[in-house]
Amino acid sequence: MTSKQRAYLKGLAMTMDSIFQIGKSSLTPENTQAIKEALEARELIKINVLQNCMDDPKELASMVAERTRSQVVQVIGKKIVLYKEGKDEKKKIQLPL
16 A cells, blocks of 8 residues: 555545444454454444553554454554455545555
């Protein structure tokens, strides 16, 4: 992913609400599966890491990205933005070249 594409996705993510929260139990297999399904449906998602989660958000982001085969767009504070290219041509986000 180029820096231009990453910047474009960051801009799209600015207006999005978090659709997942990672809390005290950290990253469970159920969380991972739900995130994977959401990425297939939406391509770009935002995750909120709650205060009671003791794990580092950057480490969580790389772990989730690895398990879901997605890419970390950005981690700001306790917010994680992930992107995975979808298969449905109609719903696909058009990235700049």
